[in-house]
Amino acid sequence: MNPKKIRIKIGIAWYRKEQWKFLKSSCDDSDNLENTYEEWLQNAKKIELDLAVKGYDPERIDINIELLNKWCKRNKKPNTTATRSEYVTILLKEKIV
Numbered sequence: 001m002n003p004k005k006i007r008i009k010i011g012i013a014w015y016r017k018e019q020w021k022f023l024k025s026s027c028d029d030s031d032n033l034e035n036t037y038e039e040w041l042q043n044a045k046k047i048e049l050d051l052a053v054k055g056y057d058p059e060r061i062d063i064n065i066e067l068l069n070k071w072c073k074r075n076k077k078p079n080t081t082a083t084r085s086e087y088v089t090i091l092l093k094e095k096i097v
Helices: 017-026 037-053 065-074 081-095
Strands: 009-014 057-063
Touching: 009 037, 009 081, 017 037, 017 065, 017 081, 057 081, 065 081
Parallel strands: 009 057
Antiparallel strands: none
């Protein structure tokens, strides 16, 4: 018997090039983000590959910055790396449930 190996799905925030400046100007930790979309994209693809190599199932979660900001405001949360990760987790759960 050869049981299937379960791959844990992990959401990755996937930003749109046309919204990059909006993200940078509206988040509370812009100094933690890459300076350009191209830098971010290169790092995001590396993280995605690293997760897959480690046996995870990375899934790109398209982030609309306007909706993210509304969610942060509604939940009284700052727009930070931790909060964006929380938001991605919620969106991923909604996709797979």
